[in-house]
Amino acid sequence: MRTERPGLDALSSALLGLGYLLLLIGFYFAIKAPPDVQQGYLVRILYLHVAAAWTGYLAFIVAGVYALLYLLRGRPAFDRLSAASAEIGLWLSFLMVIGGMMWARPTWGVYWVWEPRLTSVAVMIAIYVGYFLVRQAIEDPEMRAKAAAAVAILGVVNIPITYMSVYWWRSIHQTATIDVINRKTHMPPEMLIPLLVNLFAFTVLYLAFLRIKGRLAAFEAAREESDG
Amino acid sequence: MKAKYWIGLLVVVGAIGYMIWGGLGQSLVYFITPSEYFQDQAKYQGKRIRLGGIVKEGSIQFDPKTLELRFVLTDGVAEVPVFHKGTPPALFKERQGVVVEGRFSGETFHGDNLLIKHSETYQPPKEGYTPEEVRKLIKEAK
Numbered sequence: 001m002r003t004e005r006p007g008l009d010a011l012s013s014a015l016l017g018l019g020y021l022l023l024l025i026g027f028y029f030a031i032k033a034p035p036d037v038q039q040g041y042l043v044r045i046l047y048l049h050v051a052a053a054w055t056g057y058l059a060f061i062v063a064g065v066y067a068l069l070y071l072l073r074g075r076p077a078f079d080r081l082s083a084a085s086a087e088i089g090l091w092l093s094f095l096m097v098i099g100g101m102m103w104a105r106p107t108w109g110v111y112w113v114w115e116p117r118l119t120s121v122a123v124m125i126a127i128y129v130g131y132f133l134v135r136q137a138i139e140d141p142e143m144r145a146k147a148a149a150a151v152a153i154l155g156v157v158n159i160p161i162t163y164m165s166v167y168w169w170r171s172i173h174q175t176a177t178i179d180v181i182n183r184k185t186h187m188p189p190e191m192l193i194p195l196l197v198n199l200f201a202f203t204v205l206y207l208a209f210l211r212i213k214g215r216l217a218a219f220e221a222a223r224e225e226s227d228g
Numbered sequence: 229m230k231a232k233y234w235i236g237l238l239v240v241v242g243a244i245g246y247m248i249w250g251g252l253g254q255s256l257v258y259f260i261t262p263s264e265y266f267q268d269q270a271k272y273q274g275k276r277i278r279l280g281g282i283v284k285e286g287s288i289q290f291d292p293k294t295l296e297l298r299f300v301l302t303d304g305v306a307e308v309p310v311f312h313k314g315t316p317p318a319l320f321k322e323r324q325g326v327v328v329e330g331r332f333s334g335e336t337f338h339g340d341n342l343l344i345k346h347s348e349t350y351q352p353p354k355e356g357y358t359p360e361e362v363r364k365l366i367k368e369a370k
Binding site for chain 2 (some may be wrong): 034129
């Protein structure tokens with residue numbers, strides 16, 4: 001049992017501070033990055049969109065890993081961290097979709113189309129909205145944790161489908177610019193570096209939020225136990 | 229007790245089911261190419277389809293007064309003349325990948341929705357890029 005007082009511990013503060021600092025640096029890099037020959041300055045949405053997408057995937061995968069750990073070990077802390085990660089992933093996904101729509105309207109000509117990438121993202125988001133409905137619907141903590149873990153583990157299936165959708169099916173969404181499948185980067189260094197800085201900033205912030213939310217949930221659980 | 233959450237859950241499950249079996253089924257083949265259309269013309273006859281390909285060089289005719297846009301869509305093998313009413317998107321130009329939604333009317337494809345397919349490659353303009361130069365560049369790209 002943890003004995004600390006609620007509030008930011010040293011590691012949370014350090015991660016949060018570093019994350020915000022990196023975000024500022026990333027923002028500076030992004031506004032200093034050159035425009036794209038076709039899109040002009042619109043390309044800057046990419047620094048937000050890709051960073052949010054990648055960390056969103058990461059958050060959902062981590063939620064699945066903690067869910068699996070919970071089922072194997074039965075420690076409530078794993079359930080709390082799984083829920084915290086899924087929630088951060090959901091917000092990052094919303095951020096990705098909003099950025100993507102702002103980019104799509106001037107580029108493709110529409111905010112949204114039901115093409116493979118966008119449809120698989122919509123399914124992914126719906127599943128994680130469902131995850132939180134499951135958590136709300138079940139009152140018994142152990143039942144809730146088990147059912148939520150099942151959804152979180154099944155939800156991970158979405159990530160490879162969503163990521164690969166632009167390779168498997170014909171879509172209007174372009175394939176990845178940092179192409180880990182074909183090991184190519186379709187981007188000059190003056191754009192790649194800002195993207196990587198933003199990616200790093202988002203990852204550090206994700207870790208900070210995960211730790212803060214996990215600790216908060218632990219304090220809540222401890223308080224509920226002492227009250228009841 | 230918590231009926232509203234179960235209703236919410238049912239709505240979400242229904243939406244996912246609809247997107248997978250209804251939406252995704254259709255959008256898996258998001259567009260067909262002109263060659264594929266000609267191979268199976270009977271199947272697509274009179275149906276609303278999405279045609280995807282490249283805007284053929286030198287084929288764009290746009291009348292700013294009537295907003296009538298005509299161009300030839302090609303996949304390198306087959307070509308389709310396209311008619312579209314409305315201002316083309318900013319990135320519309322020769323050799324640009326596009327997807328057109330609409331239906332055939334005789335030999336011509338009448339599009340009512342014109343989408344630009346952007347590539348995954350990003351590239352700054354070759355020379356120095358002051359905002360003015362970029363604005364000029366973007367204007368020329370139109």
